[in-house]
Amino acid sequence: MASTLRDVARLAGVSVKTVSNVVNGYPHVSPDVRRRVEAAVAELHYRPNASARNLRTGRTGVLALVLPTTDLPYAGDLARAVVHAAAQQGYRVVVAHEDQPTSSGLHDARMIPVDGVLVGAPVTPGEVGRAVAATGPPVVLIGSAPPDQRCDRVSIDVAQAAEDATNHLLRAGRRRIAAIGERPAVSPHPGTPGYHRALRRAGLAPVPGRLLPAQHHRRADGYRAARELLVGPDRPDAILCSSDPLAIGAMRAAFDVGLRVPDDVAVIGIGDIEEGRYSRPTLSTVAVDTGFLAREAVARLAVRIGQPDAALADIVAPHTVLPRESTDATPR
Amino acid sequence: MASTLRDVARLAGVSVKTVSNVVNGYPHVSPDVRRRVEAAVAELHYRPNASARNLRTGRTGVLALVLPTTDLPYAGDLARAVVHAAAQQGYRVVVAHEDQPTSSGLHDARMIPVDGVLVGAPVTPGEVGRAVAATGPPVVLIGSAPPDQRCDRVSIDVAQAAEDATNHLLRAGRRRIAAIGERPAVSPHPGTPGYHRALRRAGLAPVPGRLLPAQHHRRADGYRAARELLVGPDRPDAILCSSDPLAIGAMRAAFDVGLRVPDDVAVIGIGDIEEGRYSRPTLSTVAVDTGFLAREAVARLAVRIGQPDAALADIVAPHTVLPRESTDATPR
DNA sequence: GTGAAAGCGCTAACAT
């Protein structure tokens, strides 16, 4: 059986309060008593019961990060950054992997005793609404979530990123620019307005057939969509992908149908995953500042935990276009 | 403030016990009362307090999966599989991302109230020992952990996988086979014996300079090590990498020094990450059955949670060599 | 500096 404070107190010949003081580093304990207590703790392999502590204090020191199980472009980087940022503020982090885009991963995460939840997975507005309405740990949206009037959000400007990427392709001389990334399942892809804006400013009319949906951010989705674009009539000379894995799949599709990247078709993604620095060709992309995302989101969450009624924040993280080989050639 | 069972009971005009019954789906509740209680629950946005429940019952229904923050080859697949397998058994899963190989990630995970811990990150034997000695949730090693006398383990036979991969290279006609993956920081790489065994059986003497260490399983580590091998004297005609990310980095290094894969140097990894199916060339690898790993590990853990004194198990998961383009050519 | 006692929200016995 696990030993309790009482067991330790009995063995050390002191009261539970004193043991509690020692365990929690309370300063006013005589050195002699401290030593006795520490010896007893070691002997009994005492470990404080987190649930009891949490029940009493109302706080856990843990944040949950909800991430999709299907590749989120920069999920690994984001998780790393969040763990780091949270540690700075004295929080530990658990990652809850959400099964399906529309599942109750958020709901599940809120069944785990945590002080706050960072939602990096695509969730429906309805889910967010329910989570915010219900009493329970506060929620902060992180990454590329659509704006929400009911909770804090730290995110990149996806439309702006798409516009910048499209402009990069235009500057490289491309004119027949396709896009992969509309996700009708959850919500219209938020990058589309930026893509259209860039085209219009260049005097180009958006062609409906050049905007293809992808179910998830997986290489296979990019492959499928790109192949469809590249073997069809009116072949594009560039493809904007709403995430790097989609772009990796698109590059492979081009290769498989006998086209060269970037000579025949340029490809650009969003996310700057490490894979794109080692692919052939290396992948042009829009880098997201995951450190910024993580720091700001954790900071917002920490504030809201302390002050549930603080004003809502909507923070935009910076991004940068990173030109690499996959967009580096001028078209024929 | 969050509402409690008492609040709900008061509003519904029943006792706390009845509310508890309704919330937990206890069958013997009259339909009328059930409706009243459910209405009260909804009105007050009641959510059960997980900590109180856990304190009372001694169980959480949650398993922790400890994973390294630095790329574990197939971490994503494994996490997905574990979440799925755990759900089948009625457990939720939280992932704890361990900061450094030798950090106290395991210790941290055990400070989160969970029923059991799956350790997929490289941990030192000392850590495992402490975790097992201390009272607390049981631990099962999963993935490619070295054998341990003190706790259950479900893992692939890393030495056998290395031997099989080396044999694949030998069959492809390679003779000067190098290996990347020794990690002196934590422990000697467990694949090395298999690599040596295969060489010896082919009548080849292991060349010490052809075994290079990698700090982590990152592409950059593979790049660095491979580059060193490929620009040095006595250039190898094949490289066995102990993980796929290392192999991806190695392929890029070959390309950067003007060598062709597989013509000049063959490359094979271990793990079968999706990236290797889209790389150029596609990456030969040893596929690990993550579904098996996850199912067996969760099953073992579930058993041990119920019976702390059950006999220790050491289960070996199957693996398969997957020949792809990166080892497909005969040497010059 | 240390001890005694109350109570966080919940479930499990037991009672009705």
Place this chain on the structure above:
DNA sequence: ATGTTAGCGCTTTCAC
């Protein structure tokens, strides 16, 4: 079928 009560392990007043 529903109500009453004790207590899980801890922290936190409040005494001393």
